[in-house]
Amino acid sequence: MIKDDLITLIQQAAKAAQKAGDLPTFDLPAIVVEQPKNAEHGDYATNVAMQSARPARMAPIKIAEQIVRHWPAAPFVGKVDVAPPGFINITLDDGWLAQQVAVIQSNPAAFGNSDVGQGRKAQVEFVSANPTGPLTIGHAWGAVLGDSIASLLQATGWDVTREYYFNNGGRQMRLLGESLQVRCLELLGDYRSIPQDGYQGDYLRWVASTLHAEYGDALAEKDVDFFRTKAVDAIFANIRCTLDRLGIRFDVYYNELDLYETGKVNAAVQALASSGYAYQKDGATWLRATDLGLKQDRVIIKSSGEPTYRMPDIAYHVHKMQRGFDFVVDIFGADHHATWPDVLAGVRALGYNTDGIKVIIHQFITLLRDGQEVKMSTRRGEFVTIDSLLDDITTETIPGKDVMRFTLLTRSPDSSMNFDLDLAVKQSSENPVYYVQYGHARISSILRKATEEGFPPAAYAQGDLSLLTHPSELALLRKMVALPEVIANAAEQLAPHQLSHYAQELATQFHAFYRDCRVVSSDPADRAISLARLRLCEAARIVLARALGLMGVTAPERM
């Protein structure tokens, strides 16, 4: 990583200056290297001299000058300048930049990856919707976030498990079974009403008609458990299908029932009791959360003897720890933000360190249709499914998931976004994702054209990269070379939306290069530069495809 290398160089320079007596002896501050907005200030800058002014008792600009004077040689550094009031500006070496094309080409599938994970086990839990109905727009953000975060972790060396946690037992599911039963009996001419808090959506009618075709009048004899199982099966099949359309594949579907059946919930309850973190009051069992740094104690076993949702969640997270995950990411909607501290407190009470568990809370999407807010409810059967939106925004050449994923990955999870359905459908053809994909398709087209014009890959494989000196070529190279840092930052901050912004900037730089630099030229005198630029194009295509790939967006060769 360039930034890390720079930090090392800065430290070496400062220490050398101290050793030479050009700088007083003092402890260097933590070195911050940033990328200036203004290109005139170089590719990287550090404020270390300003931060050292006080401990060194010296003017920042003087400190900067001494650091630069003792700067060690490094192939990737082209220029080091001092600028008032004490910035050190670093510019990458043009020749080195051009050579990076070869580096990228030598590693097309993994350029930009790093190894901070070192093969350790990470788990990303996301979606985790109970099978009570189809996946809705409300689930989309978590789905896309989770999958891309998982991809980022894989790219940074983690051994990642994508996991979906669900519950197919309990009251909610019994109501689902009863609701399906009502729909089935309807088909047999026996009309009843959906139970209180039952599920009124049409999708249960479709399940019912399938069952009716298979079982006929025998449905009248079936019990609620039968309907519950059938409902869950059908809905899960639908959910998996939707996930598949989004390009999401889970490694593990973990069922809450397993926690009970294998005694894990019970074991956790016992352990909490013997640890003293659980106590009895008003006939219920409480978690002494106030002793764990939280505001109030919480019920974990109701006076009815049933555990609250917190209890299996605690047992589940203990199980995650026991499975040896070094890093766990949970992705929840804003409605869960109050619950996870309790769960983590419970896990801590059982003696586990929860520092490795990160919770990403994404805000809600406000849906608008005809300018009105659409309130969704699975129970009432009022919702907009992911499937239906995908249908609306899919085009002949580009799957709808590209638009959906890219759009969602443009926003920070903290922002509560408005999503206008009419606008989304109408404007999907103007979505920025196409701008990026167009860049990829354009490069692919150039490479195809090159082969036709007598510049096949074998011809440009050895193109002379040192010919890449045009400002637009260098600007493109700078952006390409930034990918490793973008991936590392996005992974560290669990913020995949940085990828979409990067991809747009990269596409912009490519379009500028295309405008300024003729690639395939018929003039024999241009042959050498054509070969070099074809290599650059190929490398740019690789980088663009990687950025898109991490977002789960396709990189089309034609569109």
Added chain:
RNA sequence: GUCCCAGUAGCUCAGUGGAUUAGAGCGCUUCCCUGCGGAGGAAGAGGCCACAGGUUCGAGUCCUGUCUGGGAUACCA
């Protein structure tokens, strides 16, 4: 009431305490097809970064308060 997240261009959103001009897309106004894909490019209009204080050499970014919106405040999940 208390807690969490937000408030940046007409709209949807980026923005890692830094360096005279705060960015992108969409929308709007003008331009650019006698050579590789115009789903592109060039230029322009459009902002008291919600408001008020504070910290700092330096604040859209940190702290406090106010206002507005969303979420949470269960022996529901």
